[in-house]
Amino acid sequence: MVYLDHNATTPLDDRVLEAMLPFLKSFYGNPSALYRIGRLSRSAIEAAREQVAALVGVSPGQVVFTSGGTESNNLALNSIKSHTRLLISSIEHPSVTEPVERLRNRSCSVDILAVNENGIFDRESFERCCANRPNFASLILANNETGVIQSIAEWAGMLREQGTIVHADAVQAAGKIPLAFNALNVQLMSISGHKIYGPKGSGALIVEKGTEPEPLQLGGGQEQGFRAGTENVAAIVGFGKAAELALAEMSQWRNQMLDLRQLLEPGLAELNATIFSQAVERLPNTVQFGIDGVDGEMLLMQLDKKGFAVSSGSACASGGGMPSPVLTAMGVARDLAKSALRVSLGKANTEADITDFVKCLKTILNRT
Amino acid sequence: MKLSKPLKQFNSPIYLDYAATTPIAPEAVDAMLPYLTQTGLFANPSSIQHGMGEAAESVVERSRSRIAEPCHGNAKDFVFTSGATEANNLAIKGIALAHRDRGRHIVTTAIEHKSVLDTFKHLESQSFAVTYLRPDSNGRIVPDDLLKSLSDETILVSVMQINNETGVIQPIEQIADALADKNIFFHVDAAQSAGKLPIDLSAIPIDLLSISAHKFYGPKGIGCLFIRNRKRTPLAPLLHGGGQEFGLRPGTLATHQIAGMAEAFGIAHERQAQDLDHAERLRKLLLESLQAAGDFVVNGDPTHCLPNIVNLSFANVDASALLIALRDQVAIASGSACNSGAVEASHVLRAMGIEGDRLYGAVRISFGRYTTETEIVSAGRSIAEAVERLRTLALE
Incomplete structure (x- = not known):
């Protein structure tokens, strides 16, 4: 199987597993306990906190560990009171749009920031939204489908100037592009472990000093009271290691991804594929494309049969039969959107994977 | 052996x-390892657009059944969470908020775990009336005291099966039977008892049950909530997102954690x-x-x-x-x-x-x-x- 779905999840880096194993096999102490084996778990968590903090350029005290990106996004939005004015973009992840829908039912008003045909936040729409003076904004940094990267620092800077609290969903961006939390002008930022070769079930909310999210789960007082529950020590240790590796190897990873992408995209062009957001800055590993007149679902099934694991977009939205809301927001025609496939590359992918994939695609589409 | x-x-x-x-348990660690690295089945269980994702999903579903079976519960009534703290929060807040129109009185005991007590305290601040039952001097809740505290306004009772500090077993069977003919949800925090004492959900009319893996030789960071007749029981989720776990607990499922929990629970049941x-x-x-x-x-x-x-x-x-x-x-x-x-x-x-x-x-x-x-x-x-x-x- 050639796995080309790294934006859905990544395998653990072997070095991450190695870091985790002692905490699965022998260091089992509850980090809240005061005796030695408990303190060992505590110091492992604090070391991981430093590693995650280094990845995004914050002090360790600003890192609140969670069970993942979905929980981080929900936690960020949980402090919003009823009758608040909210701003989100039209290309957010369901773990932002769904909590926002609930807030709408609690008398919050929501402005949707439109994107242009490349998936970049639209300036006119932004100005209209700003005129409504939102109290809280949640903006996606790098989109999970197209990989498009927003200039969050700029948008958030303007919002912040008028007193808006800004949350960045950096789940897809963290570990893939350099991220300095303090330069982003946001108060809150979500990241996840399993998108960066760390374990599933790990994530963090980065919190600016003075901003206090309302906890989602209570009891026990862990994570400075922001997130109760016995810490998943092994997962946190793994997340820390993954963050350390991502930081150290980011430029190497980037070059590898770009090389593969430069091999993939001309092959897709030969098939008359439309590569979404190709004109703007994207995550180096992400290529979402559509081919006119092709049924995306059928294509996915055929590729799967021939040993290629790709996706149409977000794993969470799988199986809906609806065109991607992200592409729809970009004004992509319904048929083209329904043909969309997302290739998201990873460390283990080789040039042969890419040439085989293109060859296979050509065979399926009878265009050899 | x-x-x-x-x-x-x-x-x-x-x-x-x-x-x-x-x-x-070493067996549980071994059960986790096949779902982690490049050579393993690491795919997202929600990525059912490809075979790897489907295979991961079937591991999750098999694990769900392995947890449900020893409890004689319906697998589809078990929702995976990040642990018992989350399961307790989800059960208590979830029922209270979804059924608040029916009544605003909820009952628990003064000896519950903090994740139950703090959640009840939070609901108290959200205009719920809470009764905290005191145990007898031996640390046991007296079912009659509990019955006396109920009113037409009561919608939820939450009692732990085993106290985490004293180990005292609470009379949850008696309480469950007494509540069975009333329109009151009964939640049991089974964090300390699951895997150690038998729980027969087909015989005891418990409505919700919280379980944590790291108390029965499974991994930290995983647990589940049993919700009887989940499909017909309105419950307000804590998290909203990609629709995983029947919409009650979104977020990418951690296959290895779930497999480790199922293995540990199976062993705990056997032993x-x-x-x-x-x-x-x-x-x-x-x-x-x-x-x-x-x-x-x-x-x-x-x-x-x-x-x-x-x-x-x-x-x-x-x-x-x-x-x-x-x-x-x-x-x-x-x-x-x-x-x-x-x-x-x-x-x-x-x-x-x-x-x-x-x-x-x-x-x-x-x-x-x-x-x-x-x-x-x-x-x-x-x-x-x-x-x-x-x-x-x-x-x-």
């Missing part, structure tokens, strides 16, 4: 805090009688070896308790002094782990009417499958010596 054991660190203190967390016998023996041995310390009292009902938790107070010995004196030899707790960061007397013992030296002197010793008789005897001796030393110091 030979028992495989977790690796023990050289020279580490004897671990007697199994109620705080247990070592992971239940054996593990209980072992705990009985260890308890007897511990209490014998502590006779040397003289003058101590066991807190909690000795006739209704899980043998692997012993809560006791030594006369004229302060718990924190004892814990510090034993730090390099024996790992025990003064109460629940979550409380131990702060010097705070146990709310459980306080609710039982225990006060003064007996309250501040209480320690919890808890052991389990991997504790050996030699360890118990040696720990008993260390504890007795430390108690004696501390008493002598106090006299000087």
Whole structure:
């Protein structure tokens, strides 16, 4: 199987597993306990906190560990009171749009920031939204489908100037592009472990000093009271290691991804594929494309049969039969959107994977 | 069958805090490993657009059935969470918020875990009326007291199966039966009991049940909530997002965690009688070896308790002094782990009417499958010596 779905999840880096194993096999102490084996778990968590903090350029005290990106996004939005004015973009992840829908039912008003045909936040729409003076904004940094990267620092800077609290969903961006939390002008930022070769079930909310999210789960007082529950020590240790590796190897990873992408995209062009957001800055590993007149679902099934694991977009939205809301927001025609496939590359992918994939695609589409 | 054991660190203190967390069974670690790295089945279980994702999904579903079966529950009524704290929050907030139009009275006990108590306190601030039932002096809730507290406004009752500090078994069967013909949800926090005591969901009319893997030799960071007739039971989720877990708990499922939990639960079920016998023996041995310390009292009902938790107070010995004196030899707790960061007397013992030296002197010793008789005897001796030393110091 050639796995080309790294934006859905990544395998653990072997070095991450190695870091985790002692905490699965022998260091089992509850980090809240005061005796030695408990303190060992505590110091492992604090070391991981430093590693995650280094990845995004914050002090360790600003890192609140969670069970993942979905929980981080929900936690960020949980402090919003009823009758608040909210701003989100039209290309957010369901773990932002769904909590926002609930807030709408609690008398919050929501402005949707439109994107242009490349998936970049639209300036006119932004100005209209700003005129409504939102109290809280949640903006996606790098989109999970197209990989498009927003200039969050700029948008958030303007919002912040008028007193808006800004949350960045950096789940897809963290570990893939350099991220300095303090330069982003946001108060809150979500990241996840399993998108960066760390374990599933790990994530963090980065919190600016003075901003206090309302906890989602209570009891026990862990994570400075922001997130109760016995810490998943092994997962946190793994997340820390993954963050350390991502930081150290980011430029190497980037070059590898770009090389593969430069091999993939001309092959897709030969098939008359439309590569979404190709004109703007994207995550180096992400290529979402559509081919006119092709049924995306059928294509996915055929590729799967021939040993290629790709996706149409977000794993969470799988199986809906609806065109991607992200592409729809970009004004992509319904048929083209329904043909969309997302290739998201990873460390283990080789040039042969890419040439085989293109060859296979050509065979399926009878265009050899 | 030979028992495989977790690796023990050289020279580490004897671990007697199994109620705080247990070592992971080596079999459960092995069950987690196939779902992690490049060579394994690491795909997102929601990525059902490809075969790898489908295979991961089937691992999740198989695990769900392996957890449901020993409890005689319907697999589709089990929702995976990040642990019992989340399961308790989801059950209590979820029911209270979804059914608030029917009534605003909710009932729990004063001896619950913090994740239950803090959630009830939160709901109290959201204009719910809360009854906190006190146990008898033995730490047991009296079902009649509970029944007397109910009103037409009551929508939820939450009682733990086993108290985490005293090990006292609560009469949840009786409570469940008494509530069965009422329009009241009954939630049981089974964090300490799951895997250790049988739970027959087909026979006991419990509506919601919280389980945590790291208390039965599974991994930390995974648990589940059973919701009877989930499809027809409105429950307000804590998290919203990608629709995983029937929309009740979105977020990428951690296949390895779920597989590890299922394996650990299966083993705990198979070994239940054996593990209980072992705990009985260890308890007897511990209490014998502590006779040397003289003058101590066991807190909690000795006739209704899980043998692997012993809560006791030594006369004229302060718990924190004892814990510090034993730090390099024996790992025990003064109460629940979550409380131990702060010097705070146990709310459980306080609710039982225990006060003064007996309250501040209480320690919890808890052991389990991997504790050996030699360890118990040696720990008993260390504890007795430390108690004696501390008493002598106090006299000087």
